[in-house]
Amino acid sequence: MDREDILKMLKSPANWGQKYSLWAVYFCTGCGVIEIPPVITSRWDAERFGVLPMATPRQGNLFLITGYVSLKTLGAIIRTYDQMPDPKYVVGFGSCPVNGGMYWDSYNTIKHLDKYLPVDGWIAGCMPRPEAIFVAVVHLWQMIDKGMATGYERYRENREYYETNQREVLPHLPKFASPEGSG
Amino acid sequence: MRELELYFGPQHVGMVGNFGIVLTVEGDTVVRARSNPGYLHRGFEKLMEYRTYMQNFPLVCRLNVMDPDPEEMVYAMAVEELAGLTVPPRAHYIRTIVLEMSRINSHLFWLWGFGNLLGFDTIGQWAMGDRDYFLDCFEMLCGGRVYHTYIWPGGVRRDLPDGFQDKLRAALDNLERMLPDYDEVFFNNRIFADRTRGIASFTREEAVSMGLTGANLRATGARVDVRREEPYAAYADLDFEVPTMDAGDSYSRAVVIRREIDQSISIIRQALEKMPAGPAWKKTPNPFKWRVRPGEAYAKIESARGEDGMYLVSDGSDKPRRAFVRGPSYPAAILMLEKLLEGASLSDVGHIMLSLNIAAPEVDR
Amino acid sequence: MSEEELKSAIERGVEAATATVQRPGRLLAAVPNAAAVTALILLKARGFEHLSAISCTDWIEEEQFELVYHLWSYQDRIHVMLKTRLPRANPWTVTAAPLFPHAQTYEREIHEMYGVHFDGNPRLTPFLLDHWRGPPPMRRDFNTRDHVRERFGIEERIP
Numbered sequence: 001m002d003r004e005d006i007l008k009m010l011k012s013p014a015n016w017g018q019k020y021s022l023w024a025v026y027f028c029t030g031c032g033v034i035e036i037p038p039v040i041t042s043r044w045d046a047e048r049f050g051v052l053p054m055a056t057p058r059q060g061n062l063f064l065i066t067g068y069v070s071l072k073t074l075g076a077i078i079r080t081y082d083q084m085p086d087p088k089y090v091v092g093f094g095s096c097p098v099n100g101g102m103y104w105d106s107y108n109t110i111k112h113l114d115k116y117l118p119v120d121g122w123i124a125g126c127m128p129r130p131e132a133i134f135v136a137v138v139h140l141w142q143m144i145d146k147g148m149a150t151g152y153e154r155y156r157e158n159r160e161y162y163e164t165n166q167r168e169v170l171p172h173l174p175k176f177a178s179p180e181g182s183g
Numbered sequence: 184m185r186e187l188e189l190y191f192g193p194q195h196v197g198m199v200g201n202f203g204i205v206l207t208v209e210g211d212t213v214v215r216a217r218s219n220p221g222y223l224h225r226g227f228e229k230l231m232e233y234r235t236y237m238q239n240f241p242l243v244c245r246l247n248v249m250d251p252d253p254e255e256m257v258y259a260m261a262v263e264e265l266a267g268l269t270v271p272p273r274a275h276y277i278r279t280i281v282l283e284m285s286r287i288n289s290h291l292f293w294l295w296g297f298g299n300l301l302g303f304d305t306i307g308q309w310a311m312g313d314r315d316y317f318l319d320c321f322e323m324l325c326g327g328r329v330y331h332t333y334i335w336p337g338g339v340r341r342d343l344p345d346g347f348q349d350k351l352r353a354a355l356d357n358l359e360r361m362l363p364d365y366d367e368v369f370f371n372n373r374i375f376a377d378r379t380r381g382i383a384s385f386t387r388e389e390a391v392s393m394g395l396t397g398a399n400l401r402a403t404g405a406r407v408d409v410r411r412e413e414p415y416a417a418y419a420d421l422d423f424e425v426p427t428m429d430a431g432d433s434y435s436r437a438v439v440i441r442r443e444i445d446q447s448i449s450i451i452r453q454a455l456e457k458m459p460a461g462p463a464w465k466k467t468p469n470p471f472k473w474r475v476r477p478g479e480a481y482a483k484i485e486s487a488r489g490e491d492g493m494y495l496v497s498d499g500s501d502k503p504r505r506a507f508v509r510g511p512s513y514p515a516a517i518l519m520l521e522k523l524l525e526g527a528s529l530s531d532v533g534h535i536m537l538s539l540n541i542a543a544p545e546v547d548r
Numbered sequence: 549m550s551e552e553e554l555k556s557a558i559e560r561g562v563e564a565a566t567a568t569v570q571r572p573g574r575l576l577a578a579v580p581n582a583a584a585v586t587a588l589i590l591l592k593a594r595g596f597e598h599l600s601a602i603s604c605t606d607w608i609e610e611e612q613f614e615l616v617y618h619l620w621s622y623q624d625r626i627h628v629m630l631k632t633r634l635p636r637a638n639p640w641t642v643t644a645a646p647l648f649p650h651a652q653t654y655e656r657e658i659h660e661m662y663g664v665h666f667d668g669n670p671r672l673t674p675f676l677l678d679h680w681r682g683p684p685p686m687r688r689d690f691n692t693r694d695h696v697r698e699r700f701g702i703e704e705r706i707p
Contacts (some may be wrong), residue, residue, distance in 0.1 A: 026196050027193065027194040027201075028193075028199065028200055031245060031544070033200065033201070034249060034292070034329050035328075035329065037307070037311050041307065041308045041312060042308045042309075042311070043312045043315045044315075056196075070222060070224055070225065070547075072221050072678040073193065073201060075678075076194060076222070080194050102242060103225045103230065104696070105230060105693045105696050106225045106226050106229075106230055106692065106696070107226050107682075107685055107692045107695050107696060107699075108224050108677070109225055110700065111696070112700075127329040168699075169700070170679070171679070172679045221676040224677065226686075228686065229685060229692050230692070233692065264571075391597050392650070393650045394599060394600070394650040396598075405622075407622055412625050481574065481618060481629060483600075483627075492600055492601065494601070494616065494629075496605055505605040505606075507601065513601075514650045514653065517650075518650050518652065518653060
């Protein structure tokens, strides 16, 4: 660690702590899950980047949406995301969360993830390589340093927008209490 | 004792794939289990009706992410049967090699999940590492690690590149060298045997009546394998055994899968030796104008999980009329799983599901 | 038993059945829906113990659904595609679950995706679709692209 890093660390210990221990919630949402075990095991070893798979959303701060999101999975993703404590980051993995990908004309998958959840970054590809995940993690570090990875704040401020979109495709979604305690 | 309803999956550290099981437990015993599929449903069969025959070719591999090449193969075989295409001999051998590589990859991926669920973390790290060398071979062959878009109607997309055979042999040598360690750490381990012997067992008659195929059926003593019953690709010319066990329990299924890895390595080595020269594909009609004559075909092969079939109906237009996919995990994932989980201990739920080698994408499509 | 022998057996044993040997190992048999269960019993008794799948095709021009029972005999190594037609306006038939227990799941999916009713199936409940309020999606008159345009609004993002 050189002088630059020490200064950075002193300026913002919280950022330094968070970014170097991005614990990814273990949720195999779609096709993309096939590249997650290689990433978290010995050959690609995400732990050198501080990224570990985490069993529960309560202890995770990175949500990697790997692959396409069906309507049923979207309900589970929203529930999982709501359980994660702030600050939390969402990364869309693969081209399916970006614009529907290969299943753009499927009646059961969503086409744009950022209408329903605040997304901090995207990894394009079908299937992205493990190195692409590491590039994304490094980008996320830079965003955290600059204060740009504010998806969770956007979610809280624009709760109405996200909830309206969610209710549009999931009319049966129960009403959750808002963070401020009312409703 | 009070009954509790627990959700195993979709977000669960022990769930491999996006699948759910709703468990009703009383203490540590599962009283009732209900499968909760549908998290991965894309309407695949509907999408296939909206794409031309060639447009479907890059789509079909995505049916089962853990074992993509059998889906390409079964689609190619069905289209070849409908359209009357022949495949050159070299392509048969290349297809055999690719299918067996996919089988090894699927089994090693299974080993990661299965080992983790029984508490063996090391074997998963090794299996994923050794599997990655095969993914490197795939990348050299067709540009993609996971989705290959390689086996198409008429043969394979391109011939083997220079250096591929050496790279593949190196990956095979590495796996063969590591397999005794796998056995020492996992398959010959007393804890693995104690935890899986006698768990979730069923007889051959029960398996057939529930539609099970593949290793699940072979573990009950039935020596059945589509590669023997309806040889496709180059299997008729190659020498291999079909491993079986008798007890039909979780232990037997795991051992059958382990022995299949040995057989796959042997098949690939033989195919590399015996590969004839020649073209790797036969020219197909212009994909923009390709209309297949009306008819129907059922093509089936032995994927890592069992009988993988596709029923393709053509009505003379440029798009399939109906593409029905028979996933091998489909019968196992609903009725058989629910039946086996009744009365099981809560600690066995995950590994019972994985001992049936259930792949969620094949169930939901 | 060869394919030809099986063809004769079906045509003799099942009323108004026509069977064709498609190629070695593949037999197509078309029976009226009223005789479908007889045909299944005949085949199961002759060693066709493995039901691979039940599939459904929507022949909307002929206003019929076609159910195909895919059966395999391990002894004779023949795959039979037993086809029956149902009227599209009122697709109703009897379950095959007492003969092949896991037929229940295939019928459940066909019920969800096409709207065919299988009398006697104890579990015709929602299967893969979650809170689905549209028509059965595998029917040919359900256009998935129109549905996606309307529900997800893709056109607004794709130039």
